[in-house]
Amino acid sequence: MSDLLEIRDLHGWYDESHVLHGLSLSVRPGETVALIGRNGAGKTTTLRAIMNLLSRREGMIRLDGADLMNVPRHRVAYHGLGYIPEERGIFHSLSVTENLRLLPQIGTDGMTEADIYRFFPNLKERGRAGGGTLSGGEQQMLALARVLRTGPKLLLLDEPTEGLAPVIVQSIADMLRKLKEQGMTMLLVEQNFHFAKSLADRFFLIENGRIAGSFARDEFDAHASQITEVVGV
Amino acid sequence: MADIFGIPLPVLAGQLLIGLFNGAFYALLSLGLAIIFGLLRIINFAHGALYMMGAFAAFLLGEWFGLPFWILLVAAPLIVAIFAAAIERGLLTHLQGLDPLYGLLLTFGIALIVEGLAQYQFGVAGQNFSPPSALSGASNLGFMIMPHYRAFVIVVSLIVCLATWALIERTKLGALLRAATENRPLVEAFGVNVPLLLTATYAFGAFLAAFAGVMAAPVFQVSPLMGSNIVIVVFAVVVIGGMGSIGGAILTGFLLGLIEGLTKVIYPEASNIVVFVIMAIVLFFRPSGLFGKTA
Numbered sequence: 001m002s003d004l005l006e007i008r009d010l011h012g013w014y015d016e017s018h019v020l021h022g023l024s025l026s027v028r029p030g031e032t033v034a035l036i037g038r039n040g041a042g043k044t045t046t047l048r049a050i051m052n053l054l055s056r057r058e059g060m061i062r063l064d065g066a067d068l069m070n071v072p073r074h075r076v077a078y079h080g081l082g083y084i085p086e087e088r089g090i091f092h093s094l095s096v097t098e099n100l101r102l103l104p105q106i107g108t109d110g111m112t113e114a115d116i117y118r119f120f121p122n123l124k125e126r127g128r129a130g131g132g133t134l135s136g137g138e139q140q141m142l143a144l145a146r147v148l149r150t151g152p153k154l155l156l157l158d159e160p161t162e163g164l165a166p167v168i169v170q171s172i173a174d175m176l177r178k179l180k181e182q183g184m185t186m187l188l189v190e191q192n193f194h195f196a197k198s199l200a201d202r203f204f205l206i207e208n209g210r211i212a213g214s215f216a217r218d219e220f221d222a223h224a225s226q227i228t229e230v231v232g233v
Numbered sequence: 234m235a236d237i238f239g240i241p242l243p244v245l246a247g248q249l250l251i252g253l254f255n256g257a258f259y260a261l262l263s264l265g266l267a268i269i270f271g272l273l274r275i276i277n278f279a280h281g282a283l284y285m286m287g288a289f290a291a292f293l294l295g296e297w298f299g300l301p302f303w304i305l306l307v308a309a310p311l312i313v314a315i316f317a318a319a320i321e322r323g324l325l326t327h328l329q330g331l332d333p334l335y336g337l338l339l340t341f342g343i344a345l346i347v348e349g350l351a352q353y354q355f356g357v358a359g360q361n362f363s364p365p366s367a368l369s370g371a372s373n374l375g376f377m378i379m380p381h382y383r384a385f386v387i388v389v390s391l392i393v394c395l396a397t398w399a400l401i402e403r404t405k406l407g408a409l410l411r412a413a414t415e416n417r418p419l420v421e422a423f424g425v426n427v428p429l430l431l432t433a434t435y436a437f438g439a440f441l442a443a444f445a446g447v448m449a450a451p452v453f454q455v456s457p458l459m460g461s462n463i464v465i466v467v468f469a470v471v472v473i474g475g476m477g478s479i480g481g482a483i484l485t486g487f488l489l490g491l492i493e494g495l496t497k498v499i500y501p502e503a504s505n506i507v508v509f510v511i512m513a514i515v516l517f518f519r520p521s522g523l524f525g526k527t528a
Contacts, residue, residue, distance in 0.1 A: 051422040053419075053422055073421045073422055074421045074422075074425055074427055074428070075424070076422060077424035083422055089416060091412040091416065092415065093412070093414070098405075101408075102408055102409065102412055102420075102423070102425075103423045103424065104423070104424045106424055
C-alpha cells in the first residue's frame with residue numbers, strides 16, 4: 001500500500017538553529033506511528049514542520065500524494081491534517097464551545113457535534129466555561145474533539161498524555177484506540193513508552209534531528225537496548 | 234436653580250455632556266487601537282491620520298457630489314478602510330515578526346505623510362462642514378440645554394462600540410479574532426486565513442477611526458491636524474485602559490471624557506492635563522492598565 005504521509009530528507013530550522021537534519025519517515029493509511037526520542041531530539045519539530053510552523057524547512061513532505069512544501073500555512077490543514085499541538089493549544093479567551101467550533105471543516109467525514117458529545121460528555125457540560133478553566137485532561141479531550149470535527153485523514157498528536165493523571169491517560173488511550181479501529185491514521189509524539197507501545201504499530205527513533213532506527217511493535221522488545229541508549233531511560 | 238458642590242446644575246450637566254461627547258470619540262478611537270494592537274501587535278500611530286481622513290473624505294464627497302450626511306457617515310469610513318487595507322497589505326504585512334517598534338515608526342511615518350499632503354492641499358485652516366439639518370438645534374431639558382447633534386454622537390458611538398464588542402465577544406468571527414490574538418500561528422495552521430484576518434482587522438480599526446472623524450467634522454473643524462490633536466489623548470486613554478481589552482477601551486474612553494468634563498467645571502486649568510495625570514498614576518500602580526491582564 002502506498003504511504004499516506006511521506007517525509008524525505010527533511011531539514012528544519014527555528015530562526016538560526018538547525019533542528020532537523022535530513023529526517024525521513026512514512027506513515028501508511030490506517031497506521032499509528034510513534035516518534036520517540038530524547039527531549040530536543042526533534043519530535044515536536046517534525047510535527048511542526050509538517051504543519052509549516054517552522055521559520056524554514058527543506059526536503060520533501062507529501063500527504064496523500066500532494067506536495068506540502070509550497071502550501072501556505074493556512075492551507076496545510078485542508079490536505080487532511082488534524083493537529084493536536086504540544087500543550088494542547090486551547091484558547092483561553094474562548095469558551096469550550098467556541099474552541100470546539102473554531103476550526104474550519106477540512107474533510108467531508110468530520111464528527112458531528114452530537115457524536116463528539118457522545119464521545120466526550122464533559123465538553124457539553126462545560127460548554128460555556130472558558131477554555132482555560134478546563135483541567136488538563138479536559139483540555140486534551142477538547143483538543144482532540146475539535147480536530148475530529150473537521151474530518152482529518154491524519155492526526156498529528158504531540159504528547160497527548162503529558163502531565164495527565166494515569167486514569168485520564170487510560171481514557172485517552174481508549175479513545176485513540178477506538179479511532180484507530182475506525183481506520184484513523186495517526187502520527188504520535190510520545191514520551192510515555194507504555195502508552196506508545198499500547199497504541200502504535202510502528203516506531204521511529206529520533207536522535208539529533210535524524211531517524212536513528214525504526215521497528216514494528218512486535219520488535220519493540222528486541223530493540224530495547226537501542227531504545228534505552230537513544231532515549232536514555 | 235440647584236447647585237451641586239457649589240456649581241450650578243446646568244453648568245455641571247453641560248460639561249458632563251461635553252465630556253461624554255468627547256468620550257465618544259476617545260472610545261471609538263481607542264477601541265480601534267486596541268483591536269489593531271491585539272491582533273497585529275502594531276501601535277497604530279496612523280490612527281489620528283485615519284480619523285482626519287474620515288473627516289476630509291466626508292467633506293470632499295459632500296462638496297463634490299452633494300451627498301447627504303447619512304451616506305457620508307458610511308461612505309467616507311469605507312473609503313478610508315480600503316486605503317487602510319492597502320497600507321496593511323502593502324507595508325505593514327512585511328513587518329511581521331519584527332519588533333513592534335518598526336510598526337510604530339512606519340505608521341508614524343504614514344501619519345506624517347498623510348497629514349503633510351493634506352496640509353499642502355488644504356492649508357492648516359479648518360473647513361466648515363454642516364451637521365444634517367435634522368440634527369441641528371437643541372432641546373431645553375429643564376436642567377440643561379442639550380444640542381441634538383451632540384446627543385446623536387454619544388448615542389451612535391455607544392451603539393457602534395457595543396456592536397463591536399458583541400461582534401468580537403459573541404460571534405464566530407470574533408472567536409477567530411480572539412484566538413488569533415492569543416496564538417496566531419496555531420490558528421493559521423488550523424486552516425484560518427490569518428493574513429486576510431489581519432488586513433480586515435486593520436481596515437476595521439481604520440473604519441472606526443474614520444467614522445469618528447466624520448462625526449467630529451461638524452463640531453470640530455475639518456483640518457489636517459485634527460487627528461494629531463486628539464490622538465495623543467487617545468493613546469493615554471488606551472494606556473489607562475490596558476492595551477488588549479476591548480470592553481476596557483470603550484469604558485475608559487467614556488470615563489475619561491467625563492472626568493475631563495468634570496475637571497473643566499471644578500478646576501479648568503487642569504482640564505488639558507488631567508488625562509495624563511491619571512495615566513501617570515495608573516502606570517505607577519497598575520502598569521498593564523485598569524483592564525489589562527497582568528502578565
